[in-house]
Amino acid sequence: MLAVFDKSIAKSPEGLQSPDSESVSAFKDGFLAQHFSSVHPASVTINLGSAGVMAFTTDKQNPLLPRLFAVVDDIFCLFQGHIENIALLKQQYGLNKAANEVSIVIEAYRTLRDRGPYPANQVVRDLGGKFVFVLYDSSSKTTFIAADADGSVPFFWGNDSEGHLVLSDDKEIVKKACGKSFAPFPKGCFFTTSGGLRSYEHPMNELKAMPRIDSSGQVCGATFNVDVETKKESNMPRVGSAANWSAHY
Numbered sequence: 001m002l003a004v005f006d007k008s009i010a011k012s013p014e015g016l017q018s019p020d021s022e023s024v025s026a027f028k029d030g031f032l033a034q035h036f037s038s039v040h041p042a043s044v045t046i047n048l049g050s051a052g053v054m055a056f057t058t059d060k061q062n063p064l065l066p067r068l069f070a071v072v073d074d075i076f077c078l079f080q081g082h083i084e085n086i087a088l089l090k091q092q093y094g095l096n097k098a099a100n101e102v103s104i105v106i107e108a109y110r111t112l113r114d115r116g117p118y119p120a121n122q123v124v125r126d127l128g129g130k131f132v133f134v135l136y137d138s139s140s141k142t143t144f145i146a147a148d149a150d151g152s153v154p155f156f157w158g159n160d161s162e163g164h165l166v167l168s169d170d171k172e173i174v175k176k177a178c179g180k181s182f183a184p185f186p187k188g189c190f191f192t193t194s195g196g197l198r199s200y201e202h203p204m205n206e207l208k209a210m211p212r213i214d215s216s217g218q219v220c221g222a223t224f225n226v227d228v229e230t231k232k233e234s235n236m237p238r239v240g241s242a243a244n245w246s247a248h249y
Contacts, residue, residue: 001067001078002036003134003167004160004177005052010143010193012159015209015222022179026160027053032177039173044069046076051141052164054078054134065130065153067169068102074138077106080169081131081153089126105133109144113137120144121200124190132185134167142193149201151187158182158221183212183221199226206230 004026026032033045033053043057046069056069056078068079079102083089090099093107105127112123130152135144145167147155157167158178167185168174174182188201197207208227214220 001057001069001080001134001169002032002055002173003052003078003136003165004032005048005136005143005165006050007159007163007165009051009136009141010145010165010191011196012157012163012165013197013209013222013224015211015224016157016159016178016181016183017163018180018219018221020218021181023159023161023181024177024179025162026164026166026177027162032160032166032173035176036168036173039170046071048076048136048138051136051138054136068100070102070106072103072106073110075106075109075135076138077102077109077133077135079105079131079133080155081129081148083127083129083131085126085128092126101131102133105135109135109137113140119203120190120192120195121198121203124200132169144190144192145185146190146200147185147187149188151184155185156182157185180214180218180220183223186224189224197224202226204231 033055036055037043040057040059042059043055046054056067061067065081070077083101089104108123124146130148132147132153132155154169156171156174158174158181160177166174166177189199191197206227207224209222209224211219212221212223
């Protein structure tokens with residue numbers, strides 16, 4: 001799968017930027033989406049306008065970690081993996097028996113966005129299993145991205161030459177645009193447009209970027225580790241309106 005978001009929608013962490021990265025523009029002339037389509041001829045591409053692009057394919061996927069895609073009420077979501085406590089989550093979110101993992105993620109996000117009772121870190125932590133997902137809400141122009149606590153699904157992110165965020169389960173796809181400005185997406189973490197990268201296992205701690213060195217000794221993106229010495233000032237604030245609430249998750 002592939003997602004590219006304009007830097008106004010999803011500003012990638014500065015730590016991902018590496019010197020001499022040889023990155024290019026993922027957006028120019030539809031470069032990365034076209035490359036993805038050439039590598040995966042049976043893929044589907046979703047143009048999000050100025051916000052970015054998503055693409056996915058079921059070709060050459062791991063049958064134990066299938067890829068899913070859905071659109072519900074202007075919410076676009078790519079999902080890969082499986083959720084083990086799916087029956088419990090269907091009941092929690094009032095979904096019917098036919099609902100699958102991607103439907104659950106969309107409903108969990110929508111509940112969170114519309115002033116749900118749980119903070120974002122708990123919403124992601126409640127998803128038991130092996131997974132990654134990339135969600136884009138076109139109504140509020142926000143992203144919501146996460147990976148499970150064990151990093152069970154290969155998932156990479158980086159920034160291109162213009163600072164746009166690139167995500168894919170295919171490392172070579174990310175490298176095509178980002179050069180050395182990429183890294184595995186941090187396990188046990190989630191990323192949002194408003195809050196950036198955070199750990200859902202340690203929501204009260206900051207994350208610290210550590211330069212990642214490749215086999216040739218060159219800096220290649222960064223890994224993000226929980227800083228046990230640094231605590232956030234407070235937990236997620238409660239606010240009065242749904243619009244304001246969504247800006248704080």
